[in-house]
Amino acid sequence: MATVTRPVATAPENVWATRPPRSLWGDAWRQFRRHRMAMAGLVVFLTLIVASLIGPYVYTVDPNTVDILSAFQGPSAAHPFGTDDVGRDVLARALLGGRISIAVGIAAMLVSILVGAFIGAMSGYFGKADGPLMRLTDMFLALPPLPLLMLIIFLFRDPLRAALGPVAGIFILVVGVIGFLTWMPVARLVRAAFLTLKQRDFVTAARSVGVNDSRLIFAHILPNALSPVLVAATLGVGAAIITESALSFLGLGFPPDEPTWGRLLFDAQSYIDFSPHLAIFPGLLIFLAVISINYIGDGLRDALDPRKTG
């Protein structure tokens, strides 16, 4: 990529020994650290992940213990997030719900990135595939995502639940459908990067020494097309968390006993007039997750933008 202009021989040899060469990702990280909100976002998001992963082991209140006598309690020392309609502890449920919500977000993003990168790479690298694949992308862009998601999940959740179990079945369905309905922007980004990169000298050089198509695509061009994908991937996690929560909020997500953040909000709706804490805590968690991810994406975009690296 950029040619490193080293000072001529006058520099003593040991200067290079003490100062390791700057890499693209090292530069990006240094730049990223300067973005205060992005760093704050990173800390918040990592905290949410850690909390939902090890939280249930530290905060050992059982999320499924029903205690009708202490239903609808507001936040207190015993129940920091209060209790729900049958007296279950909301904090314990929110911690558990975080696992599913964040896992859905990350997994759906991975599906969408893999599909998008594959279609974008094929379309940008092979001229013949470009027309049909881009028409496919345009068609997918015209599909209304939320109605279609609702429809597919409603129609196919029962057979999948029967085949794979209540949680795994819905997880695969939600992740798969979100992934397959959101890959289009990634495909366009990757295609655009491939179109310019494949004309570069380093690709011609690699091809002239006999590198085959698949190695050229995956080892030479794709790594150089990753930075826009990384930003899209980060923002994709937030969007997928919102989508999953929206589906659960409409009653079309995970089964009732699986407390995802959206599901907790859906359940809270009926009691909103006298137990607003039931809605506020899960809602705040969704908001915190999404805004921290968006700030991370913002920081990454600035850090990876070659025009801004100084």
Place this chain on the structure above:
Amino acid sequence: MGRYILRRLLISIPTLFVISAVLFTILALAPGDPMAQFALNPEVPPEVRERVKASLGLDQPLHIRYAKWIGGIVTGDFGFSFATRGPVTDLIVQRLPNTLLVLGVAYTISVLIAIPIGIISAVKRYSLFDYGATTLAFVGISVPTFFTGLLLIIVFAVKLKWFPFLYDSRVVVSDLNTLGQQIRQSIMPITVLTLFNAAQLTRYVRAEMLENLPQDYVRTARAKGLHERPVIARHVLRNSLIPVVTLIALGVPTIFTGAIITEQIFAIPGIGHLLVKSIFNTDTPVVLAITFLFAALVVFFNLVADVLYAVLDPRIRYS
């Protein structure tokens, strides 16, 4: 120009065909009998069920049903609802005004808020105002609409009791009293949609302004002695608004899908509400019709955006 629009129009038609076929196939391949409601009812004897099936055309092979459905759409006939037995078109037409009212007002206010804030934010970059506006916009695009809706209900309907909890569709505006009632019950849903869309549009406007401000033509305008105000209003703004206008057009279908959630929270009987209800009732014809309408909106506003772009930007050639 006319030929360009015509060609773009002709490209949209096959897209709509493919989308309609995809939607139809998803519903046709779906496990479970679309006639489940009738099938589960023990009161209905089998021969009656067969007759109902035949009257709805469900005994025919898939491609014939698709052809009939498509043929109906062209004439504005989306078939009959399983739930109400009435024409789907009537159901949609009945619900549409509620949706259009809330969406139209919300989107108009969003545009009216976003453009000035975006301009000031970009012109006074790194100022306190810019910092506040960008942070607010960032929060705005990060709060899911269903959470904003619930928060508004908690604060303004439950605690302050300023606005009614749910939307009452029976309100008919006939005098000042009912007009006030209509306005009061529309404020919260409109606010939810406005916050999200205004936040997004503000970011677009600001980004486009910042893209144009350092350009050479701006320096030229200043160099020839023009005051700052005309430089911004006549030169930078007009160039920045070209992409913004197309983005506003492209955002219309998105706001329609956003209405699904808002209508659900506030129980507004619009088409989003109808869609959710019909999905849960397996009312296939209604679901097909509304999903197809949403897809048609996307295709149509893509077309509008392209045409607008071509009209507004003389550098774009229509070839």
